[in-house]
Amino acid sequence: MDNLYRQVILDHSDNPHHHGELSDKTNDIELKNPTCGDVLKLDLKVEDGKIADAAFSGYGCTISQASASMMTDAVIGKTTDQAEEMVQTFSSMIIGDDVDTDILEDAATLEGVSKFPARIKCATLAWKALHKALNK
Template identity: 55%
Template sequence: MSLENKYPVQLDQLYRQVIMDHYKNPRNRGEIADGALTVRMNNPTCGDRVQLQMIVKDGKIEEAKFVGEGCSISLASASMMTEVIKGKTVDDALKLSAIFSDMMQGKDYDDETFDLGDLEALQGVSKFPARIKCATLAWKAMEKGLSEEQEE
């Protein structure tokens, strides 16, 4: 029996607390002064906006920061994402994005390859299809930026 089935209310409450902590105390919020790969994206449906900046050297994400406006899900997800991708290779960051996408769609996802940490707090978003775009906005920005970086 999974923890979620055994303690659904407590786990849901814990996940809500993790999301609100990242929303109220975002990690890696701010801008990188010079030389950063910069991607701006918005969700016209709800008005969420994010600017993601990354420093990528030798195939590795050395730094990641974001600024933006939006709901708690959108900004918490950006905070969590920047924490988890820093220090990862581009390939690993893209694999994480695919895992996160599966989780957001309510599919079975690989939680063995990487420690998802706080990201798992967002798994409940899959029950609210309108909010999935909020949770994935920063991830789509990261994918776009890294694919543009690889093309150059």
């Protein structure tokens, strides 16, 4: 099972979904992780309270890129309230809290990052960007 999880993470990092920029974005933000140098720019298109589209660009480690890819997959089509609930669930999961991770889709495979404190900021960068972009 661990190998399957690792493969999902590597697949998202090597072939990220929704990588790029949106020309018709309504919300955007750029965040940096000063600890390791990861940079993530997130573009969102929010229409009628739903995330109609999302894209990210920037650079970083395998974990940050995979997390951004998984996050964009998971939130497109969700309401902003659902997306905020996902941010909270992801944040709780990544620090080791026992939570129902079903709403996170592939991002639930990052649960093991909680055992590696140095990687928590990498995994949460995209999710923090989502929260800040929605509340900007």
